[in-house]
Amino acid sequence: MADELSKVFAALADPTRRDMVARLAGSDATVSQLAEPYDVSIQAVSKHLKVLEDAGLVTRTREAQTRPVHLEAEVFDLMTKWIERYRKRAEERYQRLDALLAEMNDGPEAQHPTTSDPGVDPKLHQEGKVS
Known part of the structure; x- marks a missing residue:
């Protein structure tokens, strides 16, 4: 399982591949359809x-003359x-x-201010006005 996860996380480390995965979540696409928004060659997209395929994230099937790429959600x-x-x-x-x-926070120090509390006047302690 660790090796599979390593491949998956490594594959998803690249922002272009993450974007391709996100786009494939909507529907299958061909390589040329996946390449459209990028300023890279079809070979780079391949x-x-x-x-992604080696990591098990996508598979390619054959439909007539095209080879759609399918996201493997499992x-x-x-x-x-x-x-x-x-x-x-x-x-x-x-x-x-x-x-x-x-x-x-619920300890005795928190409920009863002492003379060391910076916000309490020590004289108030002496006069019994603060416990």
């Missing part, structure tokens, strides 16, 4: 597609599971941190 399920596992771990750590911070 190389990008080869990287690969995103693999990525989502991997990301979700780490998101859950991070969320658990944040919850523990929140609990610790709440415990620290």
